[in-house]
Amino acid sequence: MAVVGTLGPRLDRERFQWSSLLMLAPGLVLLVVLFLGPVLYAFYIGFTNLALVGSRSRDYSFTGLENVARMLGDYVFIKSSWLTILFVVGSAIVGQSVLGMLLAILLRNAVVPIRIVVGSIVIVAWVLPEITVALIWYAFSQAGGTLSILLGHGGTNFLVLVPMLIVSVANLWRNVAFSMLVFSAGLRNLPSEVLEAAEVEGASAWRRYRSVILPLLRPTIVTNLLLVTILNLSEFTLIYAMTQGGPGIETTTLPIYVYQEAFVFHQLGYGTAISLVLVLIGAFFSLLFVRASRRQV
């Protein structure tokens, strides 16, 4: 057999194939036109005084940092940022993650029928459309609703009395299954030898969780926290359908303020500028997520 030297391209290295571009093209076109385009356009609009109606809807101009200056002096924006932090920290980071972990641990140790029934109920709450959750929690917290009767205050509308607490609990109620499933999978994948060793050594249940299980679950916990933060930062439907941001501005988190500025007060430019703040916060957590998941592998 002759020497195979210069017969063709090297075969020991992967080469770029044009057919791959052909397959990527349709998805790329859609993403560029209706995703990347709008994102870039948003960065432009956010620095203009574009309005939905009136003369500024056609005759708008680039206003530099004017929107940023306006934000810093905007009482509603500052309150809204604070409410967003409260919502994400309270409902998502603390509530959803802690209750999710608690459920995962309890379900692991429960008898089978209770595990199946309770686990399924929690998952159904997660699968229900958001608008349905908004409706049933609206009903639950109304004056004369189930909550007011359970608490013995038949005439109290809890959605007016403690609106932020109610929407946060409703959000937690809906999303906790996600963290529960993530943690259940994490617990299932723990190396059983280590757990058995701890048990043989006579570590108490509390000690096993604190010193063995939770440290081993650290990567899962970090991933869960970041994902939950990113997902909840942009929560709109549930809060908006329950309260439209009210009473007053008591539940106007940033996504709702963006919508109101843009489509209720017709300030498309300013509304978009506020959404860019939201994007920056989200980007920060996304970067953390990417770094954390890289270290994990």
Next chain:
Amino acid sequence: MSAVQARPLAGDKLIVVPYRKVSAAAMATNLVLILLGCFFLLPMLWMVFASIDSNPDWAIRIPSPTLANFADVLGRADALSSFRSSLILAGTTTVLTTLLALLSAYPLSRMHIPFKRPFMLVILFASGLPVSMLVVPVYQMYVYLGWLDSLYTTALFLAASSLPFAIWLMKNFIDAVPVELEHAAAIDGASTFRILREVVLPLTVPGTAVTAIYTFINAWGAFIIPFVLTYSPDNQPGPVEIYNFMGSHGLFKFGDLAVFSLLFSVPVIVLYLFMSRYFSGAFNFGGAVK
């Protein structure tokens, strides 16, 4: 392991620890779970009870059973048309997203593409972007293009916004299919598209199904995008319709509202049950970004 474990303590005493016993802790575990289960069940139960109650209220109560609410809703033209709108919207979105995700994910999983890793990171980042950021520029674009108030153009944007995550999900599923089969097919002379159609597609049916169902469930519940991009009553999908009903105090009876949201929720619950058969492995985050 035996049913009883023994271990010596500091003094030569031997402590016997029963391996299985019904302890107070186990009782407490189950009891707390039952209470938590009630917390999750009660709000849902209102919807179920109110839907078959002849005179429902905001509070849960034992219903005086009737099917009148169901008959009411099924006879309402606006309720039926919003189901139709939701089907068109979610169906179109799902077909588009799944097809494009499959086509994009295959080369991203299998072929040599320059800047693949940064590209996947951008895709991942994009799937975390808040939709409320995109709504204003897309609204402006749609005004300019004359695309407002159409279910199909709305579905096109829904597809674009769900595509990044779908590509990412789909790529992970294809990554899990052994590549040797494709090499064999390639050596036998099959073209790339033929390999995709006859080797990869059959093996990724579960992954494709999960991607499709996940996309459908999200599109079915999508609120802000159709809320902003459509306005005529005929084009309002279920979530927008329920929102309008909630706001129109008195115009819509509790019972009808409960029936409508119950009927609207059933499809996604059924789809989820179907999907969960394939979904069990999806919550392991090992190798999230390859």
